[in-house]
């Protein structure tokens with residue numbers, strides 16, 4: 151059995167990451183979503199163990215001390231981290247794993263591993279992002295300002311990523327399809343395929 155791969159997906163909140171990733175996960179076999187641990191409060195509709203593991207700051211620090219994270223970062227004054235155990239188990243079982251993490255987290259993963267594919271999901275513009283954040287009615291104006299500033303910073307990291315997918319308003323299906331195609335293309339790489347189909351090549 152071949153080992154799966156990690157696909158990191160970053161992008162400003164409001165770019166539609168969760169909607170796009172939900173579509174990808176329901177369309178593709180053998181792709182697992184790694185729910186992060188976070189110290190932020192659950193939003194309406196978010197499920198423990200599905201969207202996130204909601205933990206106390208004390209518990210989060212305990213996990214850092216136990217080296218339980220593949221990476222972790224502080225985002226908007228809360229802690230977020232990727233539990234290493236889940237990722238390792240899924241990869242060993244031959245599953246690909248999607249990580250929805252920020253730019254800082256992606257940089258930390260890059261320092262640790264050299265077999266990861268990096269995708270950036272961007273809104274068509276910052277103005278469009280502002281419109282989406284205002285439309286969600288989940289944040290105060292002050293928080294939206296903070297998020298927009300963070301988005302500007304995150305988007306300056308786009309050149310660090312292997313793939314850029316722009317999620318255009320009303321075309322979430324297209325963005326999801328593009329992410330799926332990237333995953334499929336990476337799966338079809340000769341180096342990956344020969345781990346499964348090595349017998350196809352006769353020794354020269």
Ligand code: 5GP
Nearest residue numbers: 163186222223225230231232250251252255
């Ligand atoms: P939200 O609170 O809107 O769900 O997420 C805020 C930001 O935290 C998003 O950019 C998301 O990608 C990032 N994030 C979520 N989980 C993790 C994680 O485990 N590690 C890091 N570094 N960032 C994360």
